[in-house]
Amino acid sequence: MLPNHNIHLKYKAIYIVGAFCLLLILVQGQAGKKYTGGPEPYLLQLPPNFPKPVYDFSHNPLTKPGVALGRFMFYDFRLSKDSTVSCGFCHQQFAAFGHFDHALAHGVEGQQGNRSVPVLFNMIWQKTFMWDGGVNHLEIQPLTPLTDHNEMAMDLKELLRKMQADPAYRSKFKAAFGSEEITSERMFKALTQFVATMISANSRYDSVMRKLPGAVFSAEEQAGYNIFQEKCAACHKEPLFTDLTYRSNGLPYLPALNDVGRMKITGNTDDNLRFKVPSLRNILKSSPYMHDGRFYDIYQVFDFYDHGVEVTGTTDPLVKKGIPLSEQEKRQLYFFLNTLTDYSFISNQAFSEVLIN
Amino acid sequence: MILRIFISYACCFLVLNTLFGQAAPSAGPASPSLQLSFTHVMGQQPLVRKTVTYTNAAGEPFTISRFRYFLSNFSVEAVNGEMIPLAPAYFLVDDAIDSSKTIRLENIPAGQYKGIRFLVGVDSIRNMSGVQSGALAVESGMFWTWNSGYIMAQLEGHSPAIKSPTQEFLFHVGGYRAKDQVLKYITLPFPRPLTINTTSMPNLNLVADAEKWFLPDTVSFKKITVIMAPGVKAKQVAGNYQHMFRITGVTKP
Numbered sequence: 001m002l003p004n005h006n007i008h009l010k011y012k013a014i015y016i017v018g019a020f021c022l023l024l025i026l027v028q029g030q031a032g033k034k035y036t037g038g039p040e041p042y043l044l045q046l047p048p049n050f051p052k053p054v055y056d057f058s059h060n061p062l063t064k065p066g067v068a069l070g071r072f073m074f075y076d077f078r079l080s081k082d083s084t085v086s087c088g089f090c091h092q093q094f095a096a097f098g099h100f101d102h103a104l105a106h107g108v109e110g111q112q113g114n115r116s117v118p119v120l121f122n123m124i125w126q127k128t129f130m131w132d133g134g135v136n137h138l139e140i141q142p143l144t145p146l147t148d149h150n151e152m153a154m155d156l157k158e159l160l161r162k163m164q165a166d167p168a169y170r171s172k173f174k175a176a177f178g179s180e181e182i183t184s185e186r187m188f189k190a191l192t193q194f195v196a197t198m199i200s201a202n203s204r205y206d207s208v209m210r211k212l213p214g215a216v217f218s219a220e221e222q223a224g225y226n227i228f229q230e231k232c233a234a235c236h237k238e239p240l241f242t243d244l245t246y247r248s249n250g251l252p253y254l255p256a257l258n259d260v261g262r263m264k265i266t267g268n269t270d271d272n273l274r275f276k277v278p279s280l281r282n283i284l285k286s287s288p289y290m291h292d293g294r295f296y297d298i299y300q301v302f303d304f305y306d307h308g309v310e311v312t313g314t315t316d317p318l319v320k321k322g323i324p325l326s327e328q329e330k331r332q333l334y335f336f337l338n339t340l341t342d343y344s345f346i347s348n349q350a351f352s353e354v355l356i357n
Numbered sequence: 358m359i360l361r362i363f364i365s366y367a368c369c370f371l372v373l374n375t376l377f378g379q380a381a382p383s384a385g386p387a388s389p390s391l392q393l394s395f396t397h398v399m400g401q402q403p404l405v406r407k408t409v410t411y412t413n414a415a416g417e418p419f420t421i422s423r424f425r426y427f428l429s430n431f432s433v434e435a436v437n438g439e440m441i442p443l444a445p446a447y448f449l450v451d452d453a454i455d456s457s458k459t460i461r462l463e464n465i466p467a468g469q470y471k472g473i474r475f476l477v478g479v480d481s482i483r484n485m486s487g488v489q490s491g492a493l494a495v496e497s498g499m500f501w502t503w504n505s506g507y508i509m510a511q512l513e514g515h516s517p518a519i520k521s522p523t524q525e526f527l528f529h530v531g532g533y534r535a536k537d538q539v540l541k542y543i544t545l546p547f548p549r550p551l552t553i554n555t556t557s558m559p560n561l562n563l564v565a566d567a568e569k570w571f572l573p574d575t576v577s578f579k580k581i582t583v584i585m586a587p588g589v590k591a592k593q594v595a596g597n598y599q600h601m602f603r604i605t606g607v608t609k610p
Contacts, residue, residue: 059487136505139487143495144502156496184496188488265504267537267588 039063039176042193047201049209049239055124055138055196060189062196065175070194072172073187075354079159080152081108087145087152087191088353090117094346096282097121097198103293107151114257116293119286121200121345122279125240131275131291133246134265139192156184163187200281200345201239208339209239217339224336231323232280232333235316241280241340247316248273250309257292272314281340298337302330388464389553391433391473392560392610395450395458397424400568406452411568415577419516419526424452424567425499426510426598427479427492430542431462434472436550441466447479449492449499450565467554472546473561477599478509480540481533504586506531509539510598512570518578526578528570530595532587539587539595545604560610569601570594 042062046053073079077086085107091097097120099105105113115131129135135144145151146159163169163182170180177186207215217225228236237243246262253273262271275291289295295304305323309315325333345351397404399411399421410418428450431443444464451457483489484506499508512528519526532539551559570576574593584590 130503134504135502136485137487140495140500140502140505143500147502156498160496183490184494185488185490188495192488267586 038178039065042067042197044197044199047199047206047239049206050122050201051125051239053124054127055192057196060139060192062193063176065172066177066190066193067197068194069172069176070190070192071351072354072356073191074194076356078162078356079146079154081154084108085152086356087142090145090151091120093348093351093353094285095119096200096286096342096346098286101288101296103288103296105145105151107145107148108153111150111153113148113150114259115291116288119279119282120195121198121281121342122240123198124196125244127244128276132262132265133276138195139188141195142188142191160184160187198345198351200342202344203281203342204339205336206239206342218335220332220335221339222336224332224334225339227325227329227333228336231325234318235277236280242277244277246271246274246276247318248275248312248314249305250311250315250319250322251290251294251304252308252310253312254292254294259292261291270314273312274314280337282342282346283337284334284341285346298334299330302333306330387555387558389467389555390558391462391465391551391553392558393460393462394560394562395460396562396564396605397452397458398564398566398568400566404452404567413516413568413571413577414575415571415579417516417518417578419514419518419578421452421512421514421567423511423513426450426477426565427499427507428460428475428477429483430476430480432474433462433465433470433553434474434544434546436469436471440474447483447489447492449497465553469550469552470547471550472544474542474544477541477543477595477602478531478539479507479533481538483507484533501529501531501586506533506587509595512567516578519582521582526581527583527585528581528594529585530591530598532591534587537587537592539591541595541599543599543602545602548604548607551607558610560608561604562606562608564603564605566601566603570598572597573600 040063042064044062073087074091075086075088077083077089079086090099090102090105090107092100094100099117103116105115105117107113118131123129123138123141126138129138129141130144135141143156146154147156160182163173169182173182173186173190174180176190204215208217235243235245235247248261251273260272262274263269265271283289284298287296287298289298289301295301302325305319306325307322309319309322311320399409402409402411404421404424406421406424408420410420412418426449427447429445429447431446432440433443434440443462446462448460449457450460479493483493488495493507499511500506501508508529508531510528510530512526514526515524516526517524530539545563547561553559574597576594576597581590581594584594
């Protein structure tokens with residue numbers, strides 16, 4: 001009788017303590033809500049077939065005014081030294097936020113860099129940024145093009161002063177962060193919020209993978225997918241179509257550009273000529289190709305892998321002997337790559353250019 | 358019975374929590390703090406930017422145009438030898454900004470202390486956690502954009518020994534990854550034990566001697582003119598400048 005009673009009491013105690021904890025959480029939750037009152041959250045839809053994002057949103061939760069502010073800044077040419085170049089100037093939506101028809105990035109006053117403009121999508125899955133992985137966090141990525149003298153060449157202190165003097169910016173920062181104070185931290189967090197929403201995961205390939213009604217590959221696309229899986233997927237890993245590593249693909253070194261790739265960052269000779277494996281999503285919309293934009297046509301890329309690889313000490317073992325592709329295989333691969341174009345992404349009104357007065 | 362006591366306590370706590378949970382933290386009396394005041398020198402002479410010519414350990418004349426460094430990760434050492442880490446605080450000391458040469462370490466537990474420890478630079482975590490604020494805000498220019506990471510300490514100037522058109526030397530010392538790490542912890546004993554509490558908040562006078570950047574591993578402008586990346590040269594200079602701090606006295610703030 002007594003032991004039984006004790007057990008009964010123990011359970012009762014657990015229930016009550018549990019209920020108490022729940023109540024406490026609810027009270028705290030309410031208190032939190034009342035305290036912040038803050039801007040309306042932005043609910044980001046993550047693709048079901050993607051891994052967990054690398055970017056940690058807990059220090060920078062997405063809000064509608066935050067994303068809107070980031071988008072406004074992305075298209076504001078006044079963020080450059082002579083008010084001619086915005087982020088969107090080089091990162092064009094119709095080219096999956098790459099720079100259509102430009103091999104090398106260029107910026108204010110006719111300056112030119114020595115690498116091609118990388119595409120912008122699915123950035124919250126990236127661990128490091130730039131062709132050489134020199135930038136270690138999504139939030140500080142915009143700092144490089146913003147201040148590089150070959151790109152926007154902006155003095156950050158001057159930019160903050162300019163923005164603080166602009167009533168429109170002050171009100172946008174207030175809406176996003178609760179006060180009119182414009183700091184570099186807020187600025188980069190807002191830009192990050194916008195870029196974080198740029199998710200491309202709605203191509204025909206994705207529809208097929210998700211087995212949506214009526215979504216099937218044609219015979220040629222399916223043949224191309226099989227070739228892709230056999231010959232490309234080790235580096236261009238699904239579903240991001242990159243394994244996010246740095247590899248030397250045997251692209252002949254160009255003395256004029258003298259670009260050593262990742263070795264510049266690590267100082268390790270084993271990293272000579274290594275560059276980030278780019279995603280193949282939207283690939284047919286984001287020509288030119290390679291870190292220096294030397295190929296304007298995807299068939300040039302096929303031909304390079306088929307017979308153009310130049311082996312050096314760091315060339316990846318997977319491409320050392322080239323990747324033989326017959327004319328028919330190239331054609332089939334082309335049809336498969338075509339299914340990676342995400343039309344809903346490159347025409348999404350939420351990412352399109354905003355008018356800056 | 359135990360349950361009843363628990364419930365009554367719980368209810369009390371809940372009521373109090375609901376009533377006062379949202380109240381702002383009370384201002385109250387000032388927390389015990391320690392003030393640090395830095396004076397910059399070049400060997401036996403005061404550091405004067407641009408106008409005064411000094412001579413380095415290699416015998417080369419030079420002037421200084423910029424001298425900045427980060428300080429962080431402070432701990433105080435109790436008289437019983439226990440190291441007490443203080444709340445995270447980051448400071449950028451800039452010779453050109455007088456107000457930056459006085460810093461205050463807040464919320465020190467009341468007690469008796471015999472020394473202080475701090476980091477010259479910014480710990481690796483803050484180097485890789487995205488955008489930061491306050492002293493770590495990137496517009497200071499103390500952050501490498503092409504190869505993410507803080508410049509931990511910076512010394513710039515001119516010397517006729519340098520053959521470049523500008524005759525300028527630029528020592529931007531950084532590197533947080535294991536291979537090229539330049540983070541230096543400095544431990545300095547107080548001249549006498551210090552009592553720190555709400556009624557006793559002393560000021561510690563420190564000297565940062567820029568001459569130490571060139572010694573004991575002699576730095577000559579002929580060999581090192583520009584450091585703008587992590588690596589061997591940055592490690593050599595950081596190995597030198599870790600000896601630049603000393604305590605010269607304790608005063609009332």
